[in-house]
Amino acid sequence: MSIETALTVLKPTDFASDQDVRWCPGCGDYSILAQMKKVLPTLGVPREKTVFISGIGCSSRFPYYMNTYGVHSIHGRAPAVATGLKCVRPDLQVWVITGDGDGLSIGGNHLMHAIRRNLDINIVLFNNRIYGLTKGQYSPTSPLGQKTKSTPMGAIDNPLHPLSIAIGCEATFVARSIDTNINHLGEVLKRAAEHPGASFVEVYQNCNVFNDGAWDYAKDRDTKMDTTLELQHGKPLIFGKLREKGIRLNGMNPEVVELGKGITEDDLLFHDERSPEPSLAYLLSRMRYEDGFPEPIGVFRSVDAPRYDVLINGQIDEAIQKRGKGDLEALFNSGDTWTVE
Amino acid sequence: MSIETALTVLKPTDFASDQDVRWCPGCGDYSILAQMKKVLPTLGVPREKTVFISGIGCSSRFPYYMNTYGVHSIHGRAPAVATGLKCVRPDLQVWVITGDGDGLSIGGNHLMHAIRRNLDINIVLFNNRIYGLTKGQYSPTSPLGQKTKSTPMGAIDNPLHPLSIAIGCEATFVARSIDTNINHLGEVLKRAAEHPGASFVEVYQNCNVFNDGAWDYAKDRDTKMDTTLELQHGKPLIFGKLREKGIRLNGMNPEVVELGKGITEDDLLFHDERSPEPSLAYLLSRMRYEDGFPEPIGVFRSVDAPRYDVLINGQIDEAIQKRGKGDLEALFNSGDTWTVE
Amino acid sequence: MATITPVKPIAPLDDATVRFCGDSGDGMQLAGTQFTNTSALAGNDVATFPDFPAEIRAPRGTKAGVSGFQVHFSSHDIYTPGDTVDALVAMNPAALVTNLEDLRDGGVLIINKDAFDKKGLEQAGYKTNPLEDGSLDHYSMHAVEMTKLNRLAVEGFGLTQKEADLCRNFFAMGLVFWLYDRSLEPTLRFIAQKFGKRPEVAEANTASLRAGYNYGETVEAMNTQYQVAPAKLPPGKYRNIMGNTALAYGLIAAARLSGKRLFLGAYPITPASDILHELASHKNFDVLTFQAEDEIAAITSTIGAAFAGEMAVTASSGPGIALKAEGMGLAVMTELPMLIISVQRGGPSTGLPTKTEQADLFQAMYGRNGECPIPVIAARGPADCFDAAQEAWRIATRFMTPVILLTDGYIANGSEPWRIPELSALRRTEITHPTGTENGDPFLPYQRNERLARPWAVPGTPGLMHRIGGLEKQDVTGNVSYDPLNHEHMVHTRAKKVALIADDVPPQEVDGPESGDLLVVSWGGTYGACATAVHKVQQRGGSVAHCHLRYLNPLPKNLGDILKSYQQVLVPELNLGQLRTLLRATYLVDCIGHNKVQGKPFSVGELVEKIDGMLSVK
């Protein structure tokens, strides 16, 4: 992303629009909004060079609350809107805000293609494992068996794992955070913004009206140290209240081990967010609480790769260099011509 | 899949419809058609219980050439058509035929969701790395830099890897074969048919008109033993003309090693198609010829998991068991009623 | 509180309209529904109009967060939820300010006084307190300390204060029940059933309800009680039903009576989602609901299920229907029976998702590429959805065609009494599938019967293997054909098949004189308002008749003659004149439009005014 230095130093409140925020009281979206407002001033990109693009959903109301340019588009299509925008205006900082339904159900294909093209945009998926705006149907991330308005006998679709998909689609930056883990969330959003290429961030978000407590295991003060694992580049995978547990690799399978009793940090899996091979990131994305693993949060993968927005404009420059800036007269007169007197 | 035994023994020609096959002479599609016709009689499913569903593309003409039921639907939507069909008629054997454009470009989302639901259907993606039917635009699997009608200066989108995506979407059966490797292809199609759940098969297919030779490295008699690797469950990963090379794991990274000189088969990575953890399958899906690896063919992953078609019908049975077969009269009269004389 | 007081006077009324309004969290929808049921059980005819705020819950107490539910109940036939309100319950200032204009002069105004504090007034934009500044003087106003009284009533059940306040709607209900002399019984039954597992909540709600009722009976200020006698509805057993529920029941009945499984492929969207929810709860009727990944998958899975030989349905609203356009083309080309239900909402684009409109008729008629005719029918009210669904399926299977069924947000969420049909009175749709060909002849999937319908051969049938798809088909054989004359023949055949449906449906009827000064032509959810308005003018001797269309494509065969029998034709629509355009193009009749695009239904009054105006001009 090309970042310009703003002349004035902005405050979080400068990024608040004049619209009333209309999420349900207690919704996790508030916290994400607050962190976003905190992070943006630190990036040095002026407000007018920042654009938020969303689809439809509670989460997708986000752009209205930001004093930047914004498009609240149609359900599932935000990544495509962002693609058009970023192609012609690579100088803008573009954020895509989406939900688990918007991004993974109706919009799955656009998400996949935006990620693989590695356009320099930042995609934040608010995962509340439910359709909030339409009042409580299950979503692609709802667990098997979940009873919702549309699944009175329980959901029967295997849930999708957003990060696994992203990694399956050639993602160059993949991260996860939690709405209430505010410092961590801020840090992750900042990293996403700074990554040159498509950044994909999943945020565990609580919908306290239709799916309250879906992430309690990862948020609860008592359990979160055991159920989540903060990834750090180059560091071993350690977690637990006393940082007493770790993840070791057994062949291709991760396993939870207790440190001490002959097991040292060196035996553990070390995180390498810059690994060119995405298999480690993929493996990390498979670790689920329900299978007895802590769920990693932080940056899973961050590698440099050519950006679509740069390449598409690069071809223009190259064409101009090779063939000269297009000349309408010459274009019209190309091929065989004849004159009628 | 529920397979019924046909009374009469069928021959491959019994599966040929009366329509002229209209692919370009030399197209790889012919070979896939031939293998399909060979495999079907061995499955014991009568023709009338077999349905082929496709989208749009050269490959998607497939159903017309099969003497079974068939739908040549619209671009990208075959997995969704198949889903509706299979839900109400789980007794049918359903094949989905798609192309790299049909399945991964416009139809990516349906593919993803059909796979994750693990409906018992068999999806075969003919990957020719080009749009054949529309005469030669690049596709999501076209390599970077490929010059086509729509990319005169070369493609700039990172190609997608069909199997990586499938594995990223919770696939239970994932395999790959090659149009001209006829015995292998037949075997893979048979395995796919027999897998109870969604089977996803990528077939390297040559489009000799618009992208001739795209897979030559994997098909050429001289090079194919070095550029491909036939996966076998429980066996080490060995390849090469003299089976002199193998794949070893270095941390999470695969590497090519020469057997002998202190390296034995036991040092190699062993294939386990039944591993509940998909990370091995994912890692295998990342091995690319252009990175110096042989490309695995065969079954990457084959695990049992609940099937959507069974579950959706199971809920019906359960509902009937619990609440009795629906009674219209009782339904209408539910809630408060009153009588007007 | 329960002192003995003299019985207050009871004033008989023909009909009355009550509206409950408050914050989204105030339980107004529940209050409205309970009052509706109770009135229906008391034998009134009823019509309701729930008015939700836009999807996102706005901050508590703001105008954007106001939720309302209007009930019209009557001792005679009614078709609309009423233009003006006789009694308004406003739980907070925001609710008052946004709803007051609909209360008739002198109407009853029941207010939760406790909510009129500084913050509440500010949020509603009140500069002065309307309870004190005299601005409400021309209403029969009752400012009740509801929050306080209710907390007192539920004391001792061990509820938190928040939980206690959640009972407040029962207090309000109780008060209104008293006002209209309604029995508490049905609501008490409801409480017992709904909160059975949490006895303390059940008891508290009961206490609130009774406290409200007793308040009305006791307090001096409320000095009149009203009574609306039972309506003279046709004899039969009744229940109250919402449009989306009736639609779901109609689908279930149609499937059962045609011996089919029912498959719904749908993606949630307001206001169609409830069809999915309702059907999902009746799996024991062999109903399969598939929540698809998007609307495209919804309709294409529906095509798959139709090919498979079952009753296949998809349901959505505006933007979702737009996404189904390409799939509908395939449905037309494959000539498979299926239903596409379009519950219209305010457009264009995302528009006004929770509001009603009739602006998707053009989309239903023309929203596809090529000459792509699909029969279109529209339901006229909540209960009618039951019949319309069955009729749509009858047409679909007799003619082997997709059918679009239009309803709207007003019908979908509105409710009215439904005379429960005898099973034996329901029309069975006979479906025959071919079982084989004679003498080993090849099967001809596009051979047609006298209705131009092709055979519906289902997978699994030996000898009938065939392939269908979106490329042009040769007639009879169904093979792909690029032949120019065959294409023209097929375009005409598909058009003619749909046109033939006009022979298969009853002729259009007119309510009123067979000719005269004015004909009002309506379709869909405006039926009630138009019928009521026309009746009113007819009673005053106006020369006006009403023609309500169920069949929009094809139009009824006798419609042209009907239109030409009146001097003027008025077409009221909640759009800019879509049916009017069709009628003008088809019959070259200079129809006049009365159009409203405000996301809400017509009032009877405005239609009467329009009709009067046109009659007087003449």
Added chain:
Amino acid sequence: MATITPVKPIAPLDDATVRFCGDSGDGMQLAGTQFTNTSALAGNDVATFPDFPAEIRAPRGTKAGVSGFQVHFSSHDIYTPGDTVDALVAMNPAALVTNLEDLRDGGVLIINKDAFDKKGLEQAGYKTNPLEDGSLDHYSMHAVEMTKLNRLAVEGFGLTQKEADLCRNFFAMGLVFWLYDRSLEPTLRFIAQKFGKRPEVAEANTASLRAGYNYGETVEAMNTQYQVAPAKLPPGKYRNIMGNTALAYGLIAAARLSGKRLFLGAYPITPASDILHELASHKNFDVLTFQAEDEIAAITSTIGAAFAGEMAVTASSGPGIALKAEGMGLAVMTELPMLIISVQRGGPSTGLPTKTEQADLFQAMYGRNGECPIPVIAARGPADCFDAAQEAWRIATRFMTPVILLTDGYIANGSEPWRIPELSALRRTEITHPTGTENGDPFLPYQRNERLARPWAVPGTPGLMHRIGGLEKQDVTGNVSYDPLNHEHMVHTRAKKVALIADDVPPQEVDGPESGDLLVVSWGGTYGACATAVHKVQQRGGSVAHCHLRYLNPLPKNLGDILKSYQQVLVPELNLGQLRTLLRATYLVDCIGHNKVQGKPFSVGELVEKIDGMLSVK
């Protein structure tokens, strides 16, 4: 072979029509294109009609695999590729059997005799050899051993036999060039340029071309040569151009002249793909082409690029346009300028992908949810696409609205001479973007000018940050609004804005008398056939005029008056009467349709017949 022979007689002609046909692999499109260019360079007016087989290559020699290219060239103005063919080149029996009916009696028939072997005849369904059974006696038939002669001609260039046979089309061309006394020069230049890197191929093709020419000059049987004099086209510099190319040029010019980058978001689909291909090859004009993952991404990326402030375009055909419906709704709601190009093909559904039709007018007008008006204009011929693209962009930016531009497969692939415009003669579209607000006033993104257009504020501009989207907007502020009256106001405003365009475009013109017996109203690609037919009848004194519509929404302001000035109105369309329906609904005029849905254009003859019929009835 090159013996000296006496010069043969040369017969002058006004115009002539030649069709090359053969197997898809026979290079007939190339032959046709070369002949067209040469004729154009010779100063003729030309019009072409390529006719591809359906997308998949059928087995060689089958009827399904036949590919044709028709060229009409003339010494006067022409608008159509001709009804009947004067000279037919048939490279194999399948080509002969599928094309013969269009050859006029006594026409020249050139046949590759070598292809009429047993297999070839069987594939074409011939029971007896038509070259021998006398069935071709009433043509001037030349059965040439083309395969053999051509192989001999290229002997010695070291080609394989397969490669040698690939030159056969040049032999056929040479023969036809001789027949019509055409220069070989342009084709020789083409060969040199195209095969420059493979000299042996270039030499072989040259040898084939000359051999064919010499064959005509030499062989006794071919005894007449024809000559079509140059046409009196308006003075200027000309080139031949295809519709899709002209469209691409128009877009490039519009972008350049309005100071914008050009963004095309598109997904390949026949017959629109060539627009993508053409634009992709002109990146040095600051043209960005984005091959999206599907049509939905194509249009929504276009919306993104429009919001970003550049010239944004999407192009597709029938099924692809269907998928854009929801996106078009968003485009309308956001009131951003952009172009949606719909290259119509045979429908419905996948239909006849390589054939032409005009059946997507309804889709353009109505194929969305809600009241969702979009201006619609249509190009009338290949060269006109250049102007139409610019006019569409002018309207889009002046009124801040998406604009739909309709063309069709016939225009897209057809070609005609294009008078190359002077740059200075092109109309510049001035666009102003707001740069700030006064005195720190808040920016009002939905404040309107006299055309009801809102300001186009582009991201990056300080102080103008604003948010847009698909929910209903409050006028002026652009904030989300659920207010009923605002919604109605906005629905009317959007409708009125589009209606106002009628004030901004030239009044409709009529070709012929200002009143009379019959008016022919046409739109789009049928222009040429209608104009020619009307001229023919006019020349015979018929009281008929022609009114060709470029603007379909809104319709021209004076159109109603025009229609009412004639006794009868005929609307010929390649659909079942879509414009006719619009005209009937709008003006209550009883227009008569002449409709053809065969995937091919009108012939002049059939229109003349229809017009004559209507004139005589009167």
